[in-house]
Amino acid sequence: MRSLLSVANVLGRLLMIFGIAYLMPIVCAVVYRDGTLLTFVVSLGACLIAGGALTLSTRGYQAELKARDGFILVALAWTLTAAIATVPLILHEQLSFTDAFFETMSGMTTTGATVMVGLDTVAPTINLWRHELNWLGGMGIIVLAVAILPMLGVGGMQLFRAEVPGPIKDARLTARIADTAAVLWSVYFVITLACALSLRLAGMGWFDAICHAFSALSLGGFSTRDASVGAFDSPLIEGVLIFFMVVAALNFATHFTVWRERSFRPYWRDAEVKGVLSVLLVSCLGCAVYLWLGEVYASFWTALRHVSFNLVSIATDCGFVSTDYALWPTFVPFWMLFLSALTASSGSTGGGIKMIRTLILVRQSSRELTRLLHPALAAPVTVGGMAVPNRVVVAILGFIFLYFMSIVAMTFLLIFGGLDFISAFSAVIACINNMGPGLGQVGPAANYAGLTDYDLWVLSFTMLLGRLEVFSLLILLTPMFWRK
Amino acid sequence: MRSLLSVANVLGRLLMIFGIAYLMPIVCAVVYRDGTLLTFVVSLGACLIAGGALTLSTRGYQAELKARDGFILVALAWTLTAAIATVPLILHEQLSFTDAFFETMSGMTTTGATVMVGLDTVAPTINLWRHELNWLGGMGIIVLAVAILPMLGVGGMQLFRAEVPGPIKDARLTARIADTAAVLWSVYFVITLACALSLRLAGMGWFDAICHAFSALSLGGFSTRDASVGAFDSPLIEGVLIFFMVVAALNFATHFTVWRERSFRPYWRDAEVKGVLSVLLVSCLGCAVYLWLGEVYASFWTALRHVSFNLVSIATDCGFVSTDYALWPTFVPFWMLFLSALTASSGSTGGGIKMIRTLILVRQSSRELTRLLHPALAAPVTVGGMAVPNRVVVAILGFIFLYFMSIVAMTFLLIFGGLDFISAFSAVIACINNMGPGLGQVGPAANYAGLTDYDLWVLSFTMLLGRLEVFSLLILLTPMFWRK
Ligand SMILES: [K+]
Numbered sequence: 001m002r003s004l005l006s007v008a009n010v011l012g013r014l015l016m017i018f019g020i021a022y023l024m025p026i027v028c029a030v031v032y033r034d035g036t037l038l039t040f041v042v043s044l045g046a047c048l049i050a051g052g053a054l055t056l057s058t059r060g061y062q063a064e065l066k067a068r069d070g071f072i073l074v075a076l077a078w079t080l081t082a083a084i085a086t087v088p089l090i091l092h093e094q095l096s097f098t099d100a101f102f103e104t105m106s107g108m109t110t111t112g113a114t115v116m117v118g119l120d121t122v123a124p125t126i127n128l129w130r131h132e133l134n135w136l137g138g139m140g141i142i143v144l145a146v147a148i149l150p151m152l153g154v155g156g157m158q159l160f161r162a163e164v165p166g167p168i169k170d171a172r173l174t175a176r177i178a179d180t181a182a183v184l185w186s187v188y189f190v191i192t193l194a195c196a197l198s199l200r201l202a203g204m205g206w207f208d209a210i211c212h213a214f215s216a217l218s219l220g221g222f223s224t225r226d227a228s229v230g231a232f233d234s235p236l237i238e239g240v241l242i243f244f245m246v247v248a249a250l251n252f253a254t255h256f257t258v259w260r261e262r263s264f265r266p267y268w269r270d271a272e273v274k275g276v277l278s279v280l281l282v283s284c285l286g287c288a289v290y291l292w293l294g295e296v297y298a299s300f301w302t303a304l305r306h307v308s309f310n311l312v313s314i315a316t317d318c319g320f321v322s323t324d325y326a327l328w329p330t331f332v333p334f335w336m337l338f339l340s341a342l343t344a345s346s347g348s349t350g351g352g353i354k355m356i357r358t359l360i361l362v363r364q365s366s367r368e369l370t371r372l373l374h375p376a377l378a379a380p381v382t383v384g385g386m387a388v389p390n391r392v393v394v395a396i397l398g399f400i401f402l403y404f405m406s407i408v409a410m411t412f413l414l415i416f417g418g419l420d421f422i423s424a425f426s427a428v429i430a431c432i433n434n435m436g437p438g439l440g441q442v443g444p445a446a447n448y449a450g451l452t453d454y455d456l457w458v459l460s461f462t463m464l465l466g467r468l469e470v471f472s473l474l475i476l477l478t479p480m481f482w483r484k
Numbered sequence: 485m486r487s488l489l490s491v492a493n494v495l496g497r498l499l500m501i502f503g504i505a506y507l508m509p510i511v512c513a514v515v516y517r518d519g520t521l522l523t524f525v526v527s528l529g530a531c532l533i534a535g536g537a538l539t540l541s542t543r544g545y546q547a548e549l550k551a552r553d554g555f556i557l558v559a560l561a562w563t564l565t566a567a568i569a570t571v572p573l574i575l576h577e578q579l580s581f582t583d584a585f586f587e588t589m590s591g592m593t594t595t596g597a598t599v600m601v602g603l604d605t606v607a608p609t610i611n612l613w614r615h616e617l618n619w620l621g622g623m624g625i626i627v628l629a630v631a632i633l634p635m636l637g638v639g640g641m642q643l644f645r646a647e648v649p650g651p652i653k654d655a656r657l658t659a660r661i662a663d664t665a666a667v668l669w670s671v672y673f674v675i676t677l678a679c680a681l682s683l684r685l686a687g688m689g690w691f692d693a694i695c696h697a698f699s700a701l702s703l704g705g706f707s708t709r710d711a712s713v714g715a716f717d718s719p720l721i722e723g724v725l726i727f728f729m730v731v732a733a734l735n736f737a738t739h740f741t742v743w744r745e746r747s748f749r750p751y752w753r754d755a756e757v758k759g760v761l762s763v764l765l766v767s768c769l770g771c772a773v774y775l776w777l778g779e780v781y782a783s784f785w786t787a788l789r790h791v792s793f794n795l796v797s798i799a800t801d802c803g804f805v806s807t808d809y810a811l812w813p814t815f816v817p818f819w820m821l822f823l824s825a826l827t828a829s830s831g832s833t834g835g836g837i838k839m840i841r842t843l844i845l846v847r848q849s850s851r852e853l854t855r856l857l858h859p860a861l862a863a864p865v866t867v868g869g870m871a872v873p874n875r876v877v878v879a880i881l882g883f884i885f886l887y888f889m890s891i892v893a894m895t896f897l898l899i900f901g902g903l904d905f906i907s908a909f910s911a912v913i914a915c916i917n918n919m920g921p922g923l924g925q926v927g928p929a930a931n932y933a934g935l936t937d938y939d940l941w942v943l944s945f946t947m948l949l950g951r952l953e954v955f956s957l958l959i960l961l962t963p964m965f966w967r968k
């Protein structure tokens with residue numbers, strides 16, 4: 001109980017810091033005079049009051065947090081910020097709390113699934129708010145993936161503790177997290193700036209360029225248009241976005257090392273980079289040929305253009321869409337759905353099981369087969385020349401099992417509620433991978449507006465489950481966790 | 485190469501022994517005068533000639549087989565017997581080789597998926613042949629599961645070596661297998677007899693009673709009617725079949741122990757028995773209530789009758805059908821599909837990952853969660869009071885991963901060929917679990933006749949993959965296996 005109050009104290013301060021997020025929309029409301037100024041000022045007030053009340057009422061309980069409290073902190077940090085971020089959507093767009101919470105949770109987890117229609121005509125500040133949530137969510141994920149989850153020992157990610165750039169190992173926990181975060185956030189910020197600039201040069205207006213840079217770098221995938229990136233119909237814009245989506249799907253620690261060493265060699269040394277690039281390259285070419293031979297597109301280059309954008313977008317878990325790929329022969333959309341589970345790197349803003357785990361699982365499988373034949377010859381699994389300890393392999397296998405079981409369980413919850421199988425299954429995949437569009441009723445040409453409140457709550461939970469790498473959230477649901 | 489020839493020699497002898505299988509249909513053809521006598525005499529001849537030629541041409545290569553040869557032997561034993569068993573279907577029913585091979589492979593792996601229509605009017609001997617293949621397949625599986633796979637070390641099943649009843653451990657390999665097999669086969673034979681008798685008493689004719697006893701005990705699920713067990717429309721017959729399907733879904737070694745000890749306590753000691761019974765009981769009651777509340781059936785008892793029969797049949801991987809359950813609300817058929825993957829016991833004639841692995845995985849997951857919180861407290865996984873060694877847990881996790889990946893890969897092969905997702909996915913689940921009916925185009929009211937040759941070959945492979953517990957077949961596809 002005492003430690004819960006300490007967590008609440010931290011959360012209160014976090015909410016007050018989150019207040020900074022309202023400054024950008026307030027400026028935007030002033031500039032665009034779109035009638036949202038009062039809404040965002042009131043929302044800021046609500047955020048500060050909530051945060052302040054929480055901090056003050058628990059001010060006797062400031063204490064260094066234990067690792068165990070980290071699980072509660074992380075889950076509540078996402079849930080509370082998403083909850084408080086609903087205020088502008090409820091006030092100005094008259095969304096129900098369920099719809100608004102789905103939208104903000106989708107933003108903060110960088111899923112990018114939306115229940116809002118008529119995005120093209122909504123007040124610009126509301127759109128900016130959605131995109132900013134994507135971008136802030138991305139910041140949260142980077143520090144989560146690189147600094148917090150490894151400390152909690154979730155799903156074999158301790159493997160990467162050594163890779164964290166920056167400060168010395170013996171520093172105090174919070175200081176270490178803060179320093180690491182600051183380094184990675186500056187990388188994230190600079191690349192976002194570069195993306196916005198490139199999009200502007202490629203022909204977008206400043207507003208759209210900034211919004212889409214936010215949702216590209218965070219791999220969130222929100223758009224200011226109902227038709228997503230398809231609305232711009234520009235190969236140049238698509239090309240720029242492909243580039244930055246791939247950048248965002250790589251480990252930001254690697255980007256930092258590249259910048260510090262002034263050399264591209266760190267990319268070459270990173271086993272995940274090779275994995276991501278080869279998976280994307282082979283899949284794009286293969287699917288383009290498949291669509292071209294299947295006469296979906298008359299020209300190979302048109303096929304390649306549409307496949308490249310949509311496949312890269314789905315595989316990296318961004319979720320931008322430029323055409324209704326659900327109309328393509330079934331194989332391609334399902335292949336894209338499959339890639340969304342495994343393509344993004346660890347330490348990126350993408351979701352799913354992450355490329356490093358994919359690589360380890362592939363090598364572990366072939367090692368298991370070797371062991372059946374020649375028990376003595378089965379060498380340890382290596383990735384990038386580094387031997388992976390056996391307990392990490394076991395943790396990853398355990399992770400992948402729970403990940404699969406979560407997909408099964410969530411799909412059952414949805415079809416239990418009456419949703420058809422394809423919509424349910426693809427929505428769960430899209431949400432657990434923090435990707436965005438599914439198929440069927442939640443396909444690329446539609447959105448999540450048609451679902452029931454029950455469905456939206458199940459999927460909000462699924463997004464958080466994916467974002468917190470399954471274990472960190474599931475553990476809160478065990479009786480053991482709450483036992484003294 | 486030398487060892488391949490030794491394997492061929494064993495296979496030749498196996499084919500000649502398989503000739504015995506033709507005696508029952510030959511007697512049947514004489515009794516029923518259904519015009520199939522010549523067909524089966526010729527088929528017997530073909531079988532003996534093929535087997536004889538294989539044995540004679542490799543007679544210089546008789547040698548004790550090494551464990552490694554076991555993988556080739558097992559895969560080819562199923563493939564060759566299925567291939568030779570096609571002869572009567574091709575001669576008398578004019579099936580193509582693809583269709584006939586799918587049918588016999590489906591029989592021998594006890595999958596029970598069928599491409600034949602008009603079963604009600606086909607020559608009785610042809611139906612008997614199909615059901616006998618189910619029954620012989622079941623015999624093969626029992627010895628495979630209890631004696632051969634554990635020896636090959638596949639998927640953590642070495643856990644159960646200690647449970648194998650019968651002879652002494654130091655006996656020669658082949659002698660041990662033969663003794664174990666003889667013991668279990670007599671149990672299998674006696675229970676089949678009891679089932680046939682009970683079906684006769686419940687109102688079936690002798691012919692149907694024998695055929696359905698064959699396909700119930702093997703959990704093969706072939707029927708002499710297009711409408712499967714629904715054609716008899718008898719609650720009594722359904723009740724008898726439910727009982728025997730559950731019996732067949734338990735470990736035959738446990739049945740043997742019960743018989744030897746003259747006591748039901750071995751069931752009580754077997755952790756899998758409790759697992760199977762509770763999963764079936766809870767699911768039947770839950771789904772019956774769901775259908776009743778959903779007003780699919782006006783009376784709870786009618787709902788319970790139809791749910792019990794079809795759910796037990798699908799969950800145990802038998803595959804009999806009494807009504808078109810694909811018309812029920814989506815949740816129920818998908819739940820049945822899910823259960824088909826995990827319900828049957830090891831050492832039974834069912835398929836899927838087996839209850840023992842399910843139990844270990846569930847306990848391993850909760851242990852992983854414990855380990856995150858209290859590393860020191862994480863006790864080893866136990867099943868039935870027995871600690872499961874860590875390497876077994878790892879092998880099982882590896883198994884489940886390859887099992888999932890096989891489902892993904894096979895589904896992609898089918899949708900690549902143009903099949904719709906639900907038919908493809910459910911057909912793969914139905915075939916890899918050796919269960920039978922899927923959904924969509926291959927649903928309970930339809931069968932596999934509408935699929936292309938390509939689909940049928942993919943699914944024939946999938947059935948064998950499931951039957952040989954994935955690893956034992958996949959290993960043959962690695963270059964390493966064939967390296968000197
Ligand atoms: K996304």
Ligand SMILES: [K+]
Nearest residue numbers: 595704802919
């Ligand atoms: K079956």
